Amino acid sequence: xxxxxxxxxxxxxxxxxxxxxxxxxxxxxxxxxxxxxxxxxxxxxxxxxxxxxxxxxxxxxxxxxxxxxxxxxxxxxxxxxxxxxxxxxxxxxxxxxxxxxxxxxxxxxxxxxxxxxxxxxxxxxxxxxxxxxxxxxxxxxxxxxxxxxxxxxxxxxxxxxxxxxxxxxxxxxxxxxxxxxxxxxxxxxxxxxxxxxxxxxxxxxxxxxxxxxxxxxxxxxxxxxxxxxxxxxxxxxxxxxxxxxxxxxxxxxxxxxxxxxxxxxxxxxxxxxxxxxxxxxxxxxxxxxxxxxxxxxxxxxxxxxxxxxxxxxxxxxxxxxxxxxxxxxxxxxxxxxxxxxxxxxxxxxxxxxxxxxxxxxxxxxxxxxxxxxxxxxxxxxxxxxxxxxxxxxxxxxxxxxxxxxxxxxxxxxxxxxxxxxxxxxxxxxxxxxxxxxxxxxxxxxxxxxxxxxxxxxxxxxxxxxxxxxxxxxxxxxxxxxxxxxxxxxxxxxxxxxxxxxxxxxxxxxxxxxxxxxxxxxxxxxxxxxxxxxxxxxxxxxxxxxxxxxxxxxxxxxxxxxxxxxxxxxxxxxxxxxxxxxxxxxxxxxxxxxxxxxxxxxxxxxxxxxxxxxxxxxxxxxxxxxxxxxxxxxxxxxxxxxxxxxxxxxxxxxxxxxxxxxxxxxxxxxxxxxxxxxxxxxxxxxxxxxxxxxxxxxxxxxxxxxxxxxxxxxxxxxxxxxxxxxxxxxxxxxxxxxxxxxxxxxxxxxxxxxxxxxxxxxxxxxxxxxxxxxxxxxxxxxxxxxxxxxxxxxxxxxxxxxxxxxxxxxxxxxxxxxxxxxxxxxxxxxxxxxxxxxxxxxxxxxxxxxxxxxxxxxxxxxxxxxxxxxxxxxxxxxxxxxxxxxxxxxxxxxxxxxxxxxx
Numbered sequence: 001x002x003x004x005x006x007x008x009x010x011x012x013x014x015x016x017x018x019x020x021x022x023x024x025x026x027x028x029x030x031x032x033x034x035x036x037x038x039x040x041x042x043x044x045x046x047x048x049x050x051x052x053x054x055x056x057x058x059x060x061x062x063x064x065x066x067x068x069x070x071x072x073x074x075x076x077x078x079x080x081x082x083x084x085x086x087x088x089x090x091x092x093x094x095x096x097x098x099x100x101x102x103x104x105x106x107x108x109x110x111x112x113x114x115x116x117x118x119x120x121x122x123x124x125x126x127x128x129x130x131x132x133x134x135x136x137x138x139x140x141x142x143x144x145x146x147x148x149x150x151x152x153x154x155x156x157x158x159x160x161x162x163x164x165x166x167x168x169x170x171x172x173x174x175x176x177x178x179x180x181x182x183x184x185x186x187x188x189x190x191x192x193x194x195x196x197x198x199x200x201x202x203x204x205x206x207x208x209x210x211x212x213x214x215x216x217x218x219x220x221x222x223x224x225x226x227x228x229x230x231x232x233x234x235x236x237x238x239x240x241x242x243x244x245x246x247x248x249x250x251x252x253x254x255x256x257x258x259x260x261x262x263x264x265x266x267x268x269x270x271x272x273x274x275x276x277x278x279x280x281x282x283x284x285x286x287x288x289x290x291x292x293x294x295x296x297x298x299x300x301x302x303x304x305x306x307x308x309x310x311x312x313x314x315x316x317x318x319x320x321x322x323x324x325x326x327x328x329x330x331x332x333x334x335x336x337x338x339x340x341x342x343x344x345x346x347x348x349x350x351x352x353x354x355x356x357x358x359x360x361x362x363x364x365x366x367x368x369x370x371x372x373x374x375x376x377x378x379x380x381x382x383x384x385x386x387x388x389x390x391x392x393x394x395x396x397x398x399x400x401x402x403x404x405x406x407x408x409x410x411x412x413x414x415x416x417x418x419x420x421x422x423x424x425x426x427x428x429x430x431x432x433x434x435x436x437x438x439x440x441x442x443x444x445x446x447x448x449x450x451x452x453x454x455x456x457x458x459x460x461x462x463x464x465x466x467x468x469x470x471x472x473x474x475x476x477x478x479x480x481x482x483x484x485x486x487x488x489x490x491x492x493x494x495x496x497x498x499x500x501x502x503x504x505x506x507x508x509x510x511x512x513x514x515x516x517x518x519x520x521x522x523x524x525x526x527x528x529x530x531x532x533x534x535x536x537x538x539x540x541x542x543x544x545x546x547x548x549x550x551x552x553x554x555x556x557x558x559x560x561x562x563x564x565x566x567x568x569x570x571x572x573x574x575x576x577x578x579x580x581x582x583x584x585x586x587x588x589x590x591x592x593x594x595x596x597x598x599x600x601x602x603x604x605x606x607x608x609x610x611x612x613x614x615x616x617x618x619x620x621x622x623x624x625x626x627x628x629x630x631x632x633x634x635x636x637x638x639x640x641x642x643x644x645x646x647x648x649x650x651x652x653x654x655x656x657x658x659x660x661x662x663x664x665x666x667x668x669x670x671x672x673x674x675x676x677x678x679x680x681x682x683x684x685x686x687x688x689x690x691x692x693x694x695x696x697x698x699x700x701x702x703x704x705x706x707x708x709x710x711x712x713x714x715x716x717x718x719x720x721x722x723x724x725x726x727x728x729x730x731x732x733x734x735x736x737x738x739x740x741x742x743x744x745x746x747x748x749x750x751x752x753x754x755x756x757x758x759x760x761x762x763x764x765x766x767x768x769x770x771x772x773x774x775x776x777x778x779x780x781x782x783x784x785x786x787x788x789x790x791x792x793x794x795x796x797x798x799x800x801x802x803x804x805x806x807x808x809x810x811x812x813x814x815x816x817x818x819x820x821x822x823x824x825x826x827x828x829x830x831x832x833x834x835x836x837x838x839x840x841x842x843x844x845x846x847x848x849x850x851x852x853x854x855x856x857x858x859x860x861x862x863x864x865x866x867x868x869x870x871x872x873x874x875x876x877x878x879x880x881x882x883x884x885x886x887x888x889x890x891x892x893x894x895x896x897x898x899x900x901x902x
Contacts, residue, residue: 020048021070021101023058023080025094035463036083036092040137044079047141051149059329061201061209061300063175065223070101073332077101077154079144082174089114091131094140095164097176098147100154105177108157109164110147112140175703204273204302204322206588206600207311208516208524213653213698216600216643217308218244218710218742222301226753229793229802231852231866231897233348233369235272235289235301235321243742243757244305244319246787246808249877249887250722252398252429254290258305258318259714260738260761262782262880264721268666269688271308271316274323275421276470277454280315282508282534283476285666287321288450292402292427294367296338296350300324305742306692306712307661310602310641313530313582317661317690317716325421327410328354328361335902340866342895345372345399361410366403373398373430374890379838381437381883382489391838391884394439402427417459423452434484435728436676437883441486441497449477464519468528470512477505484676493554496561500544500676504569506536506667514584523590523598530582534667537575542566548674555676567674570667572612572682578667580608586641595647602641608664609634612671612682635664635687651700655710663688669720669730679729686718686732709743713764724772724881733770738763738780753793760786773881774816782880784809784845800854800864811843811878819882838884846875848889852897860901868893 025040045055056073058080060066070078081096093113100107151157161178165171171178205215212219222238232238239245239256248257250265257263258270272279272287280287295301301323308316331354340348347370354363377393386392403426411418428447434440454472461467484498514528543563546555558564568574584604591598611632618626641659648654664687672678696710716736723731744757763780786809793802815821818835849871854864868890869875875889 018052019054019056019073019075021056021058021066021073021075021078022048023063023066023078025081025083025096027082027084036133039133040081040083040094043137044141044144047145048148051145056329056332059327061203061324063177064104065300067099067101067104067177069330069332070099071104072330072334075101077148082170086114089130092133092136094136095168095170096140096144097165098151099177105156105179106161106165107154108147108151109160110143111164111168112136112143113168202302202304203276203324204308204320205304206524206586207276207514207526208588213700213706214598214645214647216598216645216655216657218305218655218657218694218696218708218712220303220305222303224295224299226793227295227298227301228899229800229852229854230791230804231802231850231864231895232295234291234295235293235323236291238301239289239303239321240806241755241757241789241791241804242303242305243744243759243787243789246759246784247806247877247889248783251433251435252400252431256289256318257783259712259740259759260763260780260783260785261318261714261716261719261736262721262878263318266666266669266720268315268663269318271312271314271320272323273312273320274423274452274454275325275419275456276322277421277456277472278312278510279323279452281450281476282474283506283666284668285315285663287315288425289321291369291400292404292425294350294365294369294404296336296352296367297325297363297365297406298323299326299330306657306694307639307641307659307690309606309637309639309661310604310659311584311586313584313604313606313639314663317663317688325406325408326352326354326363327408328356328363331355331363337900337902339898340895342866342893344375344890344893345370346893346895347371348895356412359412359415361412363406363408365406368401368403370401371399373400374888375399376888378433378439378888379885380433380439381885382439383884394441396432396439397430398432400427400429417457419456421452421454421456423450425450425452431482432887433879433885435482436484438485438489440483442483444483445479445481447479451475451477461515464517466516466518468512468514468516470510472510473507474510475505475507479503480677482677494546494557496545496557498544498546498557498676499563500548500566501541501563502539502569502675502677503541504536504539506534506570508532508534519590521590521592523588524586525588526584526586528584530584532580534578534580535575536570536573536667538568542569542674548676569673569675569678570671571615571673572671572680573610573667574613576611576613578608578610580606582606591647597647598645600641600643600645602659604639605637606639606662606664607634607636610670610682615673631683633670633682637662637664637687637689653698655694655696655698657692657694657696659692661690661692663720665720665730672728672730677728681729681731685720685730688719688732689717691715691717704747704749706746707744708746709741711739711741713737713739718769723770731770733768733773735767735769736763737765751795755789755791758786758788772816772821774814774821776812776814779812781812781814782878784811798856800852800856800862802852804850806848807845808848808875809845813839813841813843813878814880817881817883835882835884839886843876843878843886846873847871848873848875854897862897862899864897864899866895866897868895 025037058066060069078099078101083094086093091114095111097106098108202215203209205217246257248255248263255263255267266284268285270287304320308320333355336352338350349368352365378396379391384392405424407422409420426449452474456470458468480502482500485494487497510532512530516526518524544566545563546557548566586602589599614629614631618628639660643657646654665685670682672680692714694712698708700706718732721733723729740761742759747754761780768775788807790805850868851870852866854862856862869892872892877887879886
């Protein structure tokens with residue numbers, strides 16, 4: 001030992017303060033994982049620090065991500081290891097691996113085990129060979145220091161790798177990046193990390209870390225690298241590339257249809273999480289998936305298809321999207337900049353910086369987005385005619401602008417587990433075809449902002465019990481100047497047209513506490529409580545040139561043509577707090593029945609109590625003024641969930657899943673008043689309920705190919721949308737029963753990365769609740785029946801080539817989209833002659849192709865160009881109901897993309 005240390009000291013050119021990234025020691029069995037792993041980490045960290053090394057705790061989900069972070073931080077080495085308790089001797093078997101972060105491969109290894117005693121069949125007295133864990137760990141760490149300092153050039157020590165990794169077959173079980181004898185290090189560095197399951201770790205499924213193939217959900221994990229290399233701008237770009245989702249649009253918003261169901265303006269059937277905290281807008285219940293929510297501060301995105309209310313409550317009906325942001329340790333002092341400039345006024349500016357100090361880790365980012373959008377000539381819903389008697393065309397305005405400021409503080413060492421986040425979103429937009437389907441003849445000015453502050457604390461209460469607390473405050477502000485009708489609109493009823501100006505805001509506080517107990521076999525029991533409080537106190541300003549409260553007289557204009565004050569926008573609930581509470585629990589069995597099965601059971605109970613004023617039914621018996629009665633509605637819902645995962649082998653799993661999700665009507669759907677932006681009936685609107693059953697298969701053909709497929713059946717009851725029965729009236733329009741198939745193939749091999757997926761939906765039955773909508777019991781309408789996606793990325797000598805293809809099948813209309821129907825029978829009574837030249841019964845299928853080429857002109861400086869809709873195809877998205885137009889997606893666009901890291 002002394003001779004080895006002397007050689008190590010003599011040969012070692014390692015400088016003081018050399019940075020080493022240190023990962024945790026893991027085990028397949030978790031009976032004492034937290035205690036032993038922490039002990040190993042602390043002893044090794046202290047020993048390395050005494051030798052003059054700087055230690056960075058490795059962060060990331062999966063070994064590949066941790067190694068990439070170590071590489072980005074320019075660390076000298078990355079070290080992690082394994083341990084397990086020997087079944088016969090009861091001593092700890094310890095393994096350590098040394099990695100070169102630059103090449104992302106194992107270069108050395110060592111183990112201290114009793115395997116040789118077992119293999120020789122020696123029967124020794126247990127007490128005679130028993131070693132205390134602490135002493136064994138000290139000896140193990142001492143040997144690590146010797147091997148570390150005796151290999152200053154980071155050479156690959158093949159004999160050690162063979163003895164301590166290949167011989168015990170650790171590389172197969174733990175997917176260690178070992179260079180085969182017959183492959184070069186460069187080739188293998190690209191190859192070894194194509195271990196798809198090692199990269200696919202998801203936490204949003206059960207609030208515990210699991211591989212995607214083991215999670216009781218149909219889920220996907222998308223890394224930041226993939227989003228950057230495909231040039232994605234928004235969450236929508238991610239969703240549109242996944243099975244089960246498709247582009248949709250309503251009013252100004254780019255929304256997401258899911259599993260054969262049309263999505264309207266609210267886009268509120270998805271739940272958005274930001275580092276595990278609910279992030280949907282409190283006014284509309286919306287998940288902001290278009291460009292107002294950037295990706296530059298997002299490290300990975302987890303997407304669950306199907307219900308998630310058993311854990312997260314309302315809005316998690318069609319899916320859950322979880323954004324996991326960077327930490328200061330990920331960025332390690334880097335300043336990442338990105339500038340994208342293109343035609344049609346497209347501008348995207350991004351800055352991201354983060355670092356870690358002794359007590360705190362911080363991240364700050366900024367993103368600004370600008371575009372003229374898709375401006376073109378089109379018809380609108382007014383049916384105005386030109387001088388030739390044809391429907392007139394008008395300029396559709398679609399310019400949009402948004403900015404996003406993000407900051408995060410995370411505690412380190414004694415403050416570990418504490419985090420504080422602040423998000424500031426501002427965005428401006430135009431209404432395109434108009435809020436009431438009359439293209440505006442004057443400039444509108446619509447802007448909104450969303451400020452969200454959250455505090456989160458998570459820590460262990462022991463080896464097996466952990467706690468988590470969340471407090472989130474959100475304020476949504478609106479500043480709208482809207483043009484509903486041109487001068488002389490509605491047959492001259494409004495000589496000066498129709499304007500409405502609104503400046504208002506509302507806030508919500510959310511709090512959550514939860515506890516998790518971990519079992520010895522990897523199972524867990526989670527329980528928690530959650531509460532929120534919404535409050536609207538009135539408007540800062542609300543004016544119009546017509547009487548927006550006088551529906552009996554058709555909302556007449558003011559005779560003097562002046563703008564006059566209007567009633568409160570949410571008058572039903574002005575100064576009436578709306579509380580909501582929930583309790584939830586989840587049991588994960590861990591692997592049982594010869595470690596072949598894992599059962600997950602979840603249950604959540606939500607109750608929302610809404611008191612409101614009966615502003616439409618004032619009365620007075622003896623008082624000299626009308627008395628406004630107070631009414632209430634209570635929304636109660638229990639959301640169960642069950643999932644059974646069968647592990648046929650290490651590469652093949654089968655899943656059976658069933659669950660119920662819900663969404664109670666949002667604040668704006670229930671309580672809009674004195675406005676053309678909303679119309680509500682708070683007494684009748686029913687909550688939405690979705691019941692889903694799924695069967696899924698996850699199979700890895702090899703380390704490089706992963707195949708997933710699932711069958712689903714959904715019963716979506718009481719879908720809420722805007723009705724044509726009244727301008728912007730929120731109503732329950734139908735109940736849909738749908739089944740379908742989703743399949744995807746994911747591949748990574750050397751410098752190639754790719755995906756291919758296909759989705760198919762079939763309508764089983766439906767029940768119409770709004771008699772202005774015709775029945776289509778066995779045909780998927782308003783959303784594509786089939787969708788397919790293809791993506792390929794290729795790296796070569798500093799070049800990156802990526803392309804993605806989206807194929808959307810035909811979209812069928814309903815009979816009520818083509819004319820007047822009988823509201824009793826639902827049959828078409830009058831086919832509109834006006835629509836004949838402009839609207840077919842089917843929106844044609846289309847294919848969208850995107851291409852991106854990037855070159856690394858200098859280390860961490862990249863220049864590229866991206867093309868969207870490369871072949872300039874016409875891509876129409878359906879406008880449902882009786883209107884003579886469909887939405888048109890952007891034609892070919894390009895962006896010059898410049899990235900630099902300092």
